[in-house]
Amino acid sequence: MTFAEETGELRSPGLPGIEGFDTLIYGSPPLAYPAVLSQYMIYNTPDPDYVTGRINVSAFANLGAATPWPFTNTDVPINGHICIPRGRGPFPLAVFAHGNHNPFENSTLGYLYLCQLLASHGIIAATIDVNFLNGANFGENDARAIVHLEHLKQFRSWNNTAVHPLHGKVDLNRILIVGHSRGGEAVGHASFFNRLAAIGPVVLDGSAGLGPYRFGLSAAAAIAPTDRQFVPATGPTVVPDSYFIIHGSKDSDVYTFEGYHTYERAHAVDLANPTVSDGKFKAMLWVHKANHNQFNSVWAPETPPGLAMPRPSQEQIARVHLGALALAVLLDRREYFAVLRDHSVATAWDPAGTELVSQYQNPQRIFIQHNQEGLAPPVVSLPVQGTVTADGVAAARQLTALVGGAPTTTITLRLAWNGAGTQLLLQVDPATLPAEHYKAIALRVGQSNEIANTANRDQDFTLEVSSGSRTAAFRASSLHRLLFPDPPPFGPAKIVMQTLRLPVARLVQCGVDPSDLRSIALLFDRRETGVVYTGDLQFTD
Amino acid sequence: MQLPEPPKIAAVEVVPAQPTEADRAAIVHMGLKEPRAVYVVKVRLKAKPPVTSIAWALYVGDERISKYWEYKDGIYFVVFDAQFFAMHKGEQLRFSQNDTDFFDTGMELAPSSSVGEGNAIRLPLQADVLKRSKSLARRRTNRASARKRMSKR
Numbered sequence: 130m131t132f133a134e135e136t137g138e139l140r141s142p143g144l145p146g147i148e149g150f151d152t153l154i155y156g157s158p159p160l161a162y163p164a165v166l167s168q169y170m171i172y173n174t175p176d177p178d179y180v181t182g183r184i185n186v187s188a189f190a191n192l193g194a195a196t197p198w199p200f201t202n203t204d205v206p207i208n209g210h211i212c213i214p215r216g217r218g219p220f221p222l223a224v225f226a227h228g229n230h231n232p233f234e235n236s237t238l239g240y241l242y243l244c245q246l247l248a249s250h251g252i253i254a255a256t257i258d259v260n261f262l263n264g265a266n267f268g269e270n271d272a273r274a275i276v277h278l279e280h281l282k283q284f285r286s287w288n289n290t291a292v293h294p295l296h297g298k299v300d301l302n303r304i305l306i307v308g309h310s311r312g313g314e315a316v317g318h319a320s321f322f323n324r325l326a327a328i329g330p331v332v333l334d335g336s337a338g339l340g341p342y343r344f345g346l347s348a349a350a351a352i353a354p355t356d357r358q359f360v361p362a363t364g365p366t367v368v369p370d371s372y373f374i375i376h377g378s379k380d381s382d383v384y385t386f387e388g389y390h391t392y393e394r395a396h397a398v399d400l401a402n403p404t405v406s407d408g409k410f411k412a413m414l415w416v417h418k419a420n421h422n423q424f425n426s427v428w429a430p431e432t433p434p435g436l437a438m439p440r441p442s443q444e445q446i447a448r449v450h451l452g453a454l455a456l457a458v459l460l461d462r463r464e465y466f467a468v469l470r471d472h473s474v475a476t477a478w479d480p481a482g483t484e485l486v487s488q489y490q491n492p493q494r495i496f497i498q499h500n501q502e503g504l505a506p507p508v509v510s511l512p513v514q515g516t517v518t519a520d521g522v523a524a525a526r527q528l529t530a531l532v533g534g535a536p537t538t539t540i541t542l543r544l545a546w547n548g549a550g551t552q553l554l555l556q557v558d559p560a561t562l563p564a565e566h567y568k569a570i571a572l573r574v575g576q577s578n579e580i581a582n583t584a585n586r587d588q589d590f591t592l593e594v595s596s597g598s599r600t601a602a603f604r605a606s607s608l609h610r611l612l613f614p615d616p617p618p619f620g621p622a623k624i625v626m627q628t629l630r631l632p633v634a635r636l637v638q639c640g641v642d643p644s645d646l647r648s649i650a651l652l653f654d655r656r657e658t659g660v661v662y663t664g665d666l667q668f669t670d
Numbered sequence: 671m672q673l674p675e676p677p678k679i680a681a682v683e684v685v686p687a688q689p690t691e692a693d694r695a696a697i698v699h700m701g702l703k704e705p706r707a708v709y710v711v712k713v714r715l716k717a718k719p720p721v722t723s724i725a726w727a728l729y730v731g732d733e734r735i736s737k738y739w740e741y742k743d744g745i746y747f748v749v750f751d752a753q754f755f756a757m758h759k760g761e762q763l764r765f766s767q768n769d770t771d772f773f774d775t776g777m778e779l780a781p782s783s784s785v786g787e788g789n790a791i792r793l794p795l796q797a798d799v800l801k802r803s804k805s806l807a808r809r810r811t812n813r814a815s816a817r818k819r820m821s822k823r
Contacts, residue, residue, distance in 0.1 A: 187690065188696065190737070190739075192739075193739055193740035194742065194746075194800045195741055195742050228723045229721060230723075264739075265718050265744075265745055266737075266738065266739050266745075267726070267735075267737060267739075268737030269737060329696065329699050330695045330698065355723050355724060357769075358727075359736075381671055382723050383723050385768060421723070431722075432671070433671065436671075534767075535769050536769065618671045619671050619673045
């Protein structure tokens with residue numbers, strides 16, 4: 130499918146929409162902030178219709194004792210900024226949360242640029258104050274999640290209050306939660322907590338002030354998140370809702386791309402039921418030259434001048450891709466899923482020359498090879514039946530942390546070749562692979578910075594798909610660039626796989642019968658040497 | 671740019687204090703006896719690290735401290751059960767950013783005796799413990815080694 134076919138009449142989701150909107154402050158007065166916290170005094174005089182209560186987060190967090198907050202952890206305020214479209218609604222809701230930063234600087238306003246964009250498209254958008262959890266603290270991201278959910282509860286309360294200006298205006302079945310940094314980790318926990326009746330000794334039925342939640346979360350989006358700073362008693366959080374993550378290669382705060390692990394855990398294959406899907410999608414955008422802080426418009430960059438892309442470029446990328454997500458999941462503009470499936474759809478809208486890597490997993494999929502069976506030689510994954518032959522290519526499954534940092538639990542397949550013409554051949558029994566029911570073949574693959582790959586040169590190979598006597602061949606580079614890893618500010622380079630999507634319609638055009646598909650081969654004929662890592666191969670929508 | 675360096679610990683102090691309501695609820699949920707005291711472990715740092723989202727997880731031996739908080743002179747965490755100190759006797763405080771590379775601090779927890787029934791009512795509030803001067807901390811420090819070492823688990 131060409132760019133024009135894919136986008137049709139699509140307009141950049143990063144451009145303002147046509148809806149007028151009002152921006153208001155909500156807060157929990159009286160709040161006697163001392164002079165050193167003067168940036169928060171705005172929450173002492175909220176819009177009169179938007180006065181909120183306090184919540185008790187003492188079961189989850191202490192407040193940093195080095196910051197003179199005018200409240201304790203038993204009565205923290207519900208403060209924030211809202212952009213509300215004019216009109217009757219009901220409007221979907223998007224709520225942004227910042228991460229850890231100097232608590233003497235109010236981080237909340239840093240996402241107003243995104244709230245204003247979404248409001249102009251007809252979405253109520255808020256950015257919330259979680260600054261009281263900031264400082265040299267650790268393990269408090271469960272509290273950030275609770276604060277995020279309590280803000281959603283505040284919107285539900287206003288929506289259900291007959292005399293309130295937001296009465297009946299909030300569509301509580303269309304909610305997007307977005308968090309940056311530790312707030313990005315927290316949206317994963319919030320997605321998990323949203324379905325719980327209790328967390329340890331804390332009941333979430335409202336009887337002790339917190340909960341109930343059970344909101345209709347359309348997706349959780351994480352901007353440069355941390356991972357596993359808080360770990361539930363049940364183990365690392367597996368995000369149950371649709372999940373989107375964006376992270377920059379020059380991030381010099383969360384320099385280990387922690388969110389990669391969150392992404393891999395979400396909507397992973399269930400080995401006991403490999404064909405069963407939980408009905409959710411996940412998408413990833415890896416942005417070369419983006420840093421950590423410039424996604425928040427008030428945080429000074431953490432990188433030295435010239436290392437990262439300019440702030441306006443980074444904000445533009447956030448507008449385009451978070452805008453596309455919001456339009457797709459909140460406004461049913463399903464055509465914007467094209468941007469999530471393939472970032473090249475947004476090339477004309479992103480800053481010129483931006484290099485991106487993206488992954489997308491649709492809920493409708495069948496794995497041909499997911500590699501999670503173990504570290505033994507690669508196989509075709511059940512229930513699809515077939516064989517794998519490595520012809521001149523060293524194929525080894527590895528528990529390699531492709532992004533450095535913490536150990537991984539996700540197995541990838543490393544393919545190394547030395548001499549053109551080698552191949553990895555998957556032969557399948559067509560009776561076990563209903564390929565004709567899907568729209569595309571999707572392969573996650575990325576090159577490393579090992580010496581077999583030429584620095585700063587795209588990697589390439591040929592994808593051959595055969596049915597009966599017909600074979601169609603496609604250069605990987607015709608589907609997407611396989612970028613050389615961008616050098617990190619420090620620490621190891623990240624190997625970020627790109628999802629290559631080959632439409633089944635193109636196979637059919639080439640005479641390949643998807644109902645009689647016999648083999649898929651990765652033919653390493655474009656470069657003399659190379660090393661690539663593959664995650665999974667699937668037929669998908 | 672350089673990889674972040676782990677914080678350097680100047681002193682460690684363990685101070686019995688009154689449990690908060692939230693502490694009591696958590697302790698009961700954990701199936702422990704109703705507490706008479708909790709123990710505030712104040713880790714005084716030579717310099718506080720910059721406030722970032724990535725964090726230095728604090729370990730005592732191989733056990734990760736699930737939550738810690740900032741106070742004027744460093745960070746602190748709260749221990750519910752005095753057995754914790756016996757279990758980790760002689761083990762070093764360590765920092766890690768990725769659960770793989772560990773930085774020994776050269777410091778151990780100071781030993782702490784459990785608090786008896788009779789003196790529980792005289793225990794300070796945790797907030798007051800955090801306001802105390804650092805002179806006491808120096809006396810309770812147990813320095814295992816002056817030299818920081820890095821280890822892999």
